[in-house]
Amino acid sequence: MATADMFYYLLFLLWCVTALLVHFFIKTFLKSRSQNNLPPSPPALPVIGHLHLIGPVLAKSFQTLATRYGPLMQIRLGASTCVVASNAVVAKEIFKTQDLNFSSRPEFGSSEHFIYRGSRFVTAQYGDYWRFMKKLCMTRLLSVPQLHKFTDVLDEEKVKLVESVMGCAREGKLCDLNCELTALTNNTICRMTMSTRCSGSDNDADQIERLVKTCLQLAGKLSLGDILGPFRIFDFSGNGKKLVGALQAYDRLVERILQEHEEKAKKGFEEGERKDLMDILLEIYNDPAAEIKLSKNDIKSFLLVSFFSLPSTNIVYFFNSGTANISRSLVQCFDWKVKDGKKVDLTQGPGFAAEMAHPLVCYPIKHMISAY
Structure with a gap:
């Protein structure tokens, strides 16, 4: 046997x-x-392509290859082929001059396990839905007037940030600035999206933040499907199954919050009352004269993408305009001391965002009382 x-x-x-x-x-x-x-490409190995040239820090690996093969090169990661642009001139050519030619996005990673396939704005093919959602973002959801309606939200979250750091200073505790600034960003996005905070509250937003973080970690992993091509359906790593579970939990929570917002909308908004992104999307969902009929899955998918990418889109203009004030508050109110007198470790971590390999953890020392 x-x-x-x-x-x-x-x-x-x-x-x-x-x-x-x-x-x-x-x-x-x-x-x-x-x-x-095709663009220039380094010599590739059978099956694995250029995986042997990619180190743990992706940005560093691409930078090293770009110095030899130029600002536009082709890289093959197993069965997946991509083009890497590492120059402002080339990036402008792609995203501005040739915008329509690069509007469509391929599916990758664990996308075959994404429960909102067909309602995914980021990887939507160029067409009516893509154009409608882009126009909606530019004119309503992420327009400058809409973002400016939430300036008080950033001010309130800034105060909470300084109060939290002040608590660490009083107790002589280390302060993880990565966590503090992430909380600032997440809470601001949660309040803009669904009028609730992601932390410091007893509602569903805290669970949504954890689920979105789980989804982001799983979706960002280089799945075996990217390397093995047609063998991706076997989900050898199990990431696909985990992703589906997290997305289904997210779906149940957001469905309940959507129903709460629908009940609020039936009662009517008071004059001058601020609408969050979920309110605006539901308004379009219920509008029979809308240019494109949105589905509930479209709304859920867009909100999920908002948590993934809002800090890197128009909300950057909105800000982490307040960034100088946040930095000034942290500098004016505190001196900062690295643990054990060591230097700050600026080593880059893995991933496309070039984040720090180690969190920025310091002792805040109060030296001035400010109205921040």
């Missing part, structure tokens, strides 16, 4: 290797000559 099991195991392994080699042969050697006009 054991011999038979070993035979089938070796047969399956041989089939996998053969399939990978065939896939590599088709991808590499059967391309037409018309496809040869």
